[in-house]
């Protein structure tokens with residue numbers, strides 16, 4: 001018996017050592033190939049197992065910004081075209097050269113996403129953010145019309161209505177108060193996404209332990225993201241099995257708990273999808289004539305038409321309820337925190353830049369008398385607000401780079417070569433100072449900078465990414481930000497928090513460590 005245990009142990013040790021040796025060799029090979037081909041045009045960084053997460057944490061600790069290590073390379077080593085971060089298990093190629101970023105954003109169909117959070121396929125895998133090829137094309141074509149000017153304009157009443165819930169607990173006599181800006185704005189952006197998707201509210205929807213459903217969607221996504229990046233067990237498992245394989249076999253107790261929580265969310269949302277399907281059917285209108293009023297009805301119309309004749313439809317074109325549920329989750333995930341980030345960081349910038357704040361208030365006062373009466377056309381007169389928001393997306397980028405991509409084949413275009421065993425990303429934040437006059441003093445908040453001439457290279461600043469997989473919701477995000485900011489600025493005064501130190505942590509999106517960003521008082 002003891003001999004058997006001994007033999008099993010040595011066998012395990014041998015197999016484990018071989019696997020480690022293979023990974024070490026693969027990693028070393030990447031280093032040698034790229035060093036030989038590009039020399040100092042590539043910046044190499046290495047930390048065993050943790051790789052990227054280690055450098056983000058170090059950067060946060062030392063520079064109060066999880067992405068500072070990339071900014072540093074862009075500023076101090078202008079000859080560097082890409083950063084390769086090696087960990088032995090997951091090796092990243094991050095393009096920072098504008099020409100290379102252009103190539104990659106133009107050739108997005110050569111890459112796909114198969115990772116992001118633990119069990120990403122369960123929550124998000126069949127949705128616009130993560131699908132690729134034919135399925136992605138079909139979804140993008142179906143959803144594009146919902147983001148056109150007229151569709152967005154139709155959502156203004158919901159946006160205006162929700163904006164009024166901002167800090168509704170604050171009374172004028174309380175004076176200036178520190179509140180969690182991220183949380184307050186996220187409550188609004190989250191309801192806007194839900195109401196525009198389902199045409200009803202999720203405010204009073206709770207999961208079994210009493211937590212709100214939307215809070216749970218945010219929490220599980222964040223926890224599953226952190227787990228994917230930091231659990232040695234999952235990192236090791238997924239390096240051999242891929243994210244999807246590793247998420248569903250040999251599950252640890254934590255993984256089982258995550259999967260159960262995800263199941264609960266999916267089940268509740270599927271009930272809402274069923275309810276919406278029944279609502280459409282019960283109108284009695286011929287489905288071919290039905291005029292969808294929101295995202296879900298666009299889907300339901302297609303879904304019900306397909307159900308009449310499923311056999312004639314190619315597999316990739318069949319819409320499932322799972323896809324509809326995941327589409328809601330994706331809009332929620334992609335559109336809630338990011339837009340809340342834009343609004344709350346703009347408030348932070350205004351509180352800390354008095355001249356900008358006063359100039360913007362003057363513009364708002366001159367053009368808008370009453371929030372309730374203010375029309376969509378009034379927005380066109382607020383040119384300075386445009387600049388303020390643009391500057392906010394530049395300086396306080398919601399994400400420094402795109403989600404990692406993989407490719408089945410080595411990629412080559414002109415002098416750019418990417419091996420298929422690398423995870424590929426490109427920088428979307430603006431970091432280099434020497435690109436043009438526009439980006440002079442680029443750590444300062446100066447909305448007027450965009451009046452100082454032309455940006456030499458458009459790929460230097462692409463907060464919503466670029467190319468075919470750019471952000472489908474970017475105009476909606478800007479529209480929401482404008483209406484919500486105008487409401488806040490007309491009804492509240494803001495001031496900087498004394499001794500506040502901005503520290504940016506990289507969660508699924510960027511976020512300040514201390515979310516009580518400004519002092520705020522109801523007028």
Ligand code: HEM
Pocket residue numbers: 128129130140193330331334335336338339342398399402403404428463464465468469470471472473474476477
């Ligand atoms: C300030 C707010 C926002 C920022 C900064 C932002 C940024 C981005 C970025 C950088 C991407 C590319 C990600 C990648 O390729 O890895 C993206 C994609 C996407 N965004 Fe946004 N986003 C914002 C708001 C929104 C909103 C409001 C929605 C939906 C209502 C939305 C929905 C999406 C979707 C569905 C994709 C995937 C598009 C595709 O792959 O075809 N985003 N966003």
